[in-house]
Amino acid sequence: MGRVAVDAMGGDHAPRDIVRGAVAAAEADPTLEQLLVGDEGKIRGELQGREPPHGITIVHAADVIEMHESPVEALRKKADTSIVRCMKLVLEKRADAVVSAGNTGGVVAAATFLLPRLPNCRRAGIAVPFPSRTGACVLMDVGANIQCKPVHLVQYALMAREYAREICGIADPRVALLSVGGEEGKGNPLVKETFAALKAVKGLRFIGNVEGQQIFSGETDVVVCEGFVGNVILKSAEGMAEAFLHMLFKEVGDSLGETNPAGKQVLSHLKARTDYAQYGGAPLMGHEGAVFISHGRSNATAMKNAIRFADSYVGHSVNARVTEALAAVAANRDVQAILGGGT
């Protein structure tokens, strides 16, 4: 369905696990079209002399943004990085989506420089579904936009709502604002101003402020926050899940014995449910086309899942619906009066 440009050079285990993930995705879906972008020699080295499987075309790019580099500087200095080449493939309509496990700042910067934003969109943001008691809760932004203005958070509410609707299949998603207390008036100035604006958005099922625990409780489908806060939550949750599993492994080992098959089964099921690899990639929403950011640690399974997710995502009409919602709010005088001007 979609044509996916895959950044073969991004991530801790690139190009090995990226190439393996692309091959696994091709084997799982023979109709998938992939453009595998990066150093052709290295990509072919990973393929060990075999031709790439059906549906994969290699696109050579000479440079790569290293994890320790300043993304903006790397984009200025290096003419032909794999991530820039991926974005250009979308611009040239040769690809519908980009998947990268590279430096998040680099992916965001490349998209900012090269891909037009959707009409009325002020800033792109990254949406991530968190597992909740009743399914998933979409948190946005988790790190594209470190310092937000109220207008950005209002637009994130609209974008994340379409993600919850189209991708998670929730008919009328509940949308909440992350704060330090449930009542209106709790929070910092950013939260208070955004609260007033979200109340004025027509047709939005805005349920008010929520606290951190409600991301996981099933009480809301979307939670909106500034990129600094969302990034810290995303990474804390990851660190906590690992610490929790670590404790659990020890506990199971102590109580059941390391080799008890029932104990092992509990652990492997739980690990699968909390493993980031199951989610694959998170969309950077707000640009034309579709950009997916995978975890830097992505292994072949995570990449396969991210590529297949990107493919299915472009079959949905997320961008069209976001564009409609942003236009409606841009025309809503009550909301605009609260938000004022500015970018």
Place this chain on the structure above:
Amino acid sequence: MGRVAVDAMGGDHAPRDIVRGAVAAAEADPTLEQLLVGDEGKIRGELQGREPPHGITIVHAADVIEMHESPVEALRKKADTSIVRCMKLVLEKRADAVVSAGNTGGVVAAATFLLPRLPNCRRAGIAVPFPSRTGACVLMDVGANIQCKPVHLVQYALMAREYAREICGIADPRVALLSVGGEEGKGNPLVKETFAALKAVKGLRFIGNVEGQQIFSGETDVVVCEGFVGNVILKSAEGMAEAFLHMLFKEVGDSLGETNPAGKQVLSHLKARTDYAQYGGAPLMGHEGAVFISHGRSNATAMKNAIRFADSYVGHSVNARVTEALAAVAANRDVQAILGGGT
């Protein structure tokens, strides 16, 4: 050792679980002195006609701040709330510490109005130890000070370090700043300015920026952040632990059968290790005396632990060491040049 004023009216299960917790603490330690503060009739009702056990004195206070009330307004309107009476007992040197499971904003406001701050201290903050792979990591602030300036974060670094040293027993605690990337220069303006100031603090083992996952990884002993961010992390971690246990219970039920004794044992051990009740109370650091904030949901066990923790805390010299550290930084011209003036 210490004399602890206990707010009998604060918390979701007050006064019942507060009174039961105080009784349990008295039974566990006959040398403990407690002032149980609140509506005397209700407290005696919970004691069911018995006299309070040895070490407990009831101090009557007519009013209470309800969970839904604006704390500042409640303090203005109500002359004799239990939390204000607790603070006054410290002021009058009749108590060394306060423990309350009431509205956090109310406890912070009452301390702000009534208890002097330690010399040079600009803002009080709440410190909470998180379980980490190697023991504990102290996060500060988790919600007393929603919008911080760099000088507040620098002081939190010094205060949380003394907590880690005196209470957690870490000889030379590693101190880190929470951000969205490990490198210097990553983060928002608050983080960048604080980073520069912390680098200039003499004798501080400042290890730079950390990301959210490192709160749990054992790589640092102290993590400093703004109250908005810390509060969201604290509550997210709580929500996630509950969701995780929920999944785990289901998984254990499916794999081992609900009644398998080995499975039950794993769960009860894990629950104990992640239960907030084990931690009891978190100190609001920066005031004369000692103020401990317990979870609103505190049951009798959590209250007992909080009261006993408060008692042992005042036996340490945290305030004296914090005062020394704040004075040294106030006299450090390099740090002050970075922080500038202001409050």
